[in-house]
Structures are given as C-alpha cells and as structure tokens.
Amino acid sequence: MLSYVTTNPGKVREAREYLSAVESxxxxxxxxxxxxxxxxxxxxxxxxxxxxxxxxxxxxxxxxVEALDGFPGPYSAYVEHTVGVERVGRLARDAVDPETPARAHFRCVLAYCDGGTFEATPEPVDHGDRRGHDLAAAERATAETDDSVVGGDLPVKLFEGSVPGRIVEPRGEGGFGYDPVFEHDGTTLAEMSTEEKNAVSHRGRALARFAEWYRGREE
Structure with a gap:
C-alpha cells in the first residue's frame, strides 16, 4: 500500500484516478x-x-509568477494567508504592461521514498547530501536543513507537473487558494468543475508521470 501524506480528500481522490492502491x-x-x-x-x-x-x-x-521572478513559489501557502490571493493577483497584473498577460505556472513536485535506491531515469533523485547527484542546481543549493537528523541520505524520487496560465481578475466560485485568479485556456480554475480542473491539474500531471514509473517499480 502506498501512503499519500495529506489530509485533503480531494488530493486522495485525484491520486486514486492514477493509482489503484493509495491511502491518506x-x-x-x-x-x-x-x-x-x-x-x-x-x-x-x-x-x-x-x-x-x-x-x-x-x-x-x-x-x-514570471513578472514577480517566480514569487510566491514555494511560499505560496504562507503568502496566501498573510498577503492574500487578490493582492498577489494585483501585484502580478501591475508588474506587466496592461496589454501584456501576467504569465504564471502552477507547479507540483511529488516526492516518493520507500527506503530503496532507484535506477537512472529522467526524473531527478534527491540523495539528501546536497552535493549534486541528480538535483537541479537551483534546488540543491537552497535547502536549509541537516538531512542527517531525519532520514539520513535516503534517496527520494521527484516527479514534477506544471500547468501554464495567466493571472487575471478573480472569477469563479469553486476551487481554493489562487484558483480564482489563475486562468488556463480562457477559464479560471475556480470556474472549472472538479473533473475539468483535475484534467489540467499540475498535481494530476505529476501523478500521471509518477504512476507510469510506479507501475514498473511494483513489478
């Protein structure tokens, strides 16, 4: 059984579209x-x-957000609760010419660990020692932690999913977080049904990549 660390039932439902045996x-x-x-x-x-x-x-x-040099990025949840979604949206739109889209991406990284090692594949592996291995330089240079405390140098396989869009005035009643200000193909994520959102979801794209690899891991 694969354990997905989350308390969000929506994430678990989405994961079960790609994985047959997963529990939260x-x-x-x-x-x-x-x-x-x-x-x-x-x-x-x-x-x-x-x-x-x-x-x-x-x-x-x-x-x-491209015009904000990737802000809020990994700090998105903290910024949502302290600055607010609408203010971030205004900052993004104000940072570009009125005729220029405020381009942005939603990104998700899934990290898998089972205590074992991994064969070489295109996906990055975080070995925990920050000396290179397969992590991109931008990622391996930024972690501020002593991995010898918890988990040592256990290899972790990383799978990324990304969905492009642009920042717009808030629209829609669904979704959560930045969904009302993130437009993909003319529709904000907050205007989409759960099924429509999952079909383009950054998490869904990461899950699809992971599930394809994981089926081989189980064999």
Whole structure:
C-alpha cells in the first residue's frame, strides 16, 4: 500500500484516478525553508517514510509568477494567508504592461521514498547530501536543513507537473487558494468543475508521470 501524506480528500481522490492502491496518512512533517519545491517535498518524504515505515508520497506545490521572478513559489501557502490571493493577483497584473498577460505556472513536485535506491531515469533523485547527484542546481543549493537528523541520505524520487496560465481578475466560485485568479485556456480554475480542473491539474500531471514509473517499480 502506498501512503499519500495529506489530509485533503480531494488530493486522495485525484491520486486514486492514477493509482489503484493509495491511502491518506495524516502526518505533520517539517516544512523546511527553501527556494524550490523539490527539497521541501524530499525532506517531508524522508520524515514520512521514517514515520510510516513503508512507501510514501509527499507533495509540495506553488504558484510561480514570471513578472514577480517566480514569487510566491514555494511560499505560496504562507503568502496566501498573510498577503492574500487578490493582492498577489494585483501585484502580478501591475508588474506587466496592461496589454501584456501576467504569465504564471502552477507547479507540483511529488516526492516518493520507500527506503530503496532507484535506477537512472529522467526524473531527478534527491540523495539528501546536497552535493549534486541528480538535483537541479537551483534546488540543491537552497535547502536549509541537516538531512542527517531525519532520514539520513535516503534517496527520494521527484516527479514534477506544471500547468501554464495567466493571472487575471478573480472569477469563479469553486476551487481554493489562487484558483480564482489563475486562468488556463480562457477559464479560471475556480470556474472549472472538479473533473475539468483535475484534467489540467499540475498535481494530476505529476501523478500521471509518477504512476507510469510506479507501475514498473511494483513489478
């Protein structure tokens, strides 16, 4: 059984569209401060594996606005609660010419750990020692933690999903977080049904990549 560390039932339902056997686990892992999603999710996966004692999946996600140099990025949840979604939307739109779209991406990184090692594949592997390996330089340079404390150098496999869009005036009553100000193909995520949103979801795209790889892992 694969344990998905989340208390969000919507994430579990989405994961079950791609994975046959997955259960949710409520575990409050440490969210380190980093300028990229990968190290945050990787540290969480190591802690979760130590807690669960079996295969685990942890995700971290954020909104990356091009005109704001990727802000709020990994700090999206904190910024949502302190600055507010509408204000972030205004900052993004004010940062570009009125005729220029305020381009942005939603990104999600899934981190998988089962205590084992991984064969070489295109997906990055976080080995926890920050000396290179397969992590992109931008990710490996930003983690501010001592991985020898929890999880040691347990390898963690990373899978990323991204959906492009632009920041607009808030529209729609559905979704959550930045969904009302993020438009994809002419529709904000808050205007989409759950099925429509899942079909283009950054998390869904990461889950699809992970599920394809994980089927081979189980064989």
């Amino acid at each position: 686990v409520d575990f409050d892992y440490t969210e380190i401060q980093a300028d990229a999603l990968g190290p945050i999710a990787a540290r969480g996966a190591r802690e979760a594996y130590e807690y669960v004692g079996g295969p685990v999946l942890v995700d971290d996600a954020g909104l990356f």
